[in-house]
Amino acid sequence: MHETQIISALWLIGILAEAMTGALAAGRKQMDLFGVVIIGCATAIGGGTLRDMLLGNYPLIWVENVHYLLAIACASLLTVMIAPIMRYLSSFFLAIDALGLAVFSIVGAQKTLMLGYSPLVAIVMGLVTGVFGGVIRDILCNQMPLIFRKELYAVISLLTAAIYVGLKLLGIPEWINLSICIVTGFSLRMLALKYHWSIPTFDYQSGNDQHSH
């Protein structure tokens, strides 16, 4: 199996995992099935879409391959059907979500490098691809984006993208680089979840009373 096929397969797993997190978030807000599908789609393709819009890189992937949207819609509806047993699958689900985070961050950086941008831009775009699907999901569900205060999600995305770009610059063969980054991103995320790793928070209570209600 060729390395681009592997990364494509992992990317598809990531997209479907993201669609499921979107569908579950929609379910927590008692949306109707159509809302569930829209949130699922926005979560799955939101990060990559934002990246390509920021880079002016058209056409968007899902505009060129609109069938991805159908797959994502199916994954969202499937989530509704298996929701009753979802809590028994939660470890499995968190694992594929972690895999998705690593793959999205790598793919985002990879595509940006291929478009000829600098390493630093590629790392930033890895982060955008990795986490902004979730940010868009939370905005559409009217809740504070979780990634800004939970379990290193964003830090791991940035780190994974940075390692990928760094090893690429060092001339490491692509398949070794991909393996290292996926294992690292995935493991860090699972460890962060298990041990509730976090970085310090900033708690600023200003003197004005505008937020005191």
Add this chain to the structure above:
Amino acid sequence: MHETQIISALWLIGILAEAMTGALAAGRKQMDLFGVVIIGCATAIGGGTLRDMLLGNYPLIWVENVHYLLAIACASLLTVMIAPIMRYLSSFFLAIDALGLAVFSIVGAQKTLMLGYSPLVAIVMGLVTGVFGGVIRDILCNQMPLIFRKELYAVISLLTAAIYVGLKLLGIPEWINLSICIVTGFSLRMLALKYHWSIPTFDYQSGNDQHSH
């Protein structure tokens, strides 16, 4: 009167109706008059703007014809003036909003087809044009987008766009196609409102307590 003039006139009605829903939403949040105008504009042009940004189709309509913004601003301020009698006009208002939904969905699909995209992309962009103005309005007003749980709004948008694209592929003359789609979309929306039609919702209460407050 030529068919493109009719669709332009209906599109303008739709834009102004959307501006009014934006202004009313801003009023529910006690915004100042300038906020009312900004929300009115974002609601009226948000769906079409997002569509064109997703397609990379520049310049945007309101950048090329900035006078639309002035018309929308006036419609927003007019809404403030007639607000005291708004509840007596609510049936009329819901009717022009329904007309706007149908026209936006058709125009969104039509423009996307004219740009050379596939039928499926056109249907998706009909939906984006039809409903994302309202989504942007609700995000700016910090409330959960209503279309994700109310009266089939999004479903009717998708359906109208799909019928338009389907009849187009079958070679039905444009003016017959437009008539069928506008009547269908408008009627479905009015019936959905009257009989409180809805599709099933997805109510997912996960085991974690992060949303229990």
Add this chain to the structure above:
Amino acid sequence: MHETQIISALWLIGILAEAMTGALAAGRKQMDLFGVVIIGCATAIGGGTLRDMLLGNYPLIWVENVHYLLAIACASLLTVMIAPIMRYLSSFFLAIDALGLAVFSIVGAQKTLMLGYSPLVAIVMGLVTGVFGGVIRDILCNQMPLIFRKELYAVISLLTAAIYVGLKLLGIPEWINLSICIVTGFSLRMLALKYHWSIPTFDYQSGNDQHSH
């Protein structure tokens, strides 16, 4: 010192001031340090990014000069460090924020004119550049955008952009124009803050109970 250097220096001050407002807003929501940096960046570059995306003007400034992001990240983290003494600096902080508002509005209009757009589009883009960084900040923090109901923020942005464009059309030399606009925008903002100037609000309580909770 050349006028473009002066406007660049003021623009940098504006960006750093915006980053600080973003960091403080993130702190009010107890985000982690990484969330603080992301909100700081989104606030500082959000308005200009939205303007360039609406105009299809690529590459974005911070994609071409990614070092701006590093400066903004540092400003965000610096804000966390000086937060304990922030309330003693609040007048100074409001002053540089006011300066930033004026400069952003001018630069937004200036760039749009340089791209060949009409005066009205330039004024609208001045407003977008001036205020939408703050709008994006508030959306990411899940709160109603403050500019829609506070102290003329948006009005001053529009007015500053309009004066700049008007004087430009009249053939006033650039440095005189810049001086007038910066002084006017800055003074109006400080006066609006001092005297709690505001424009009328629109308070619409509809008959339905959807917002009565």
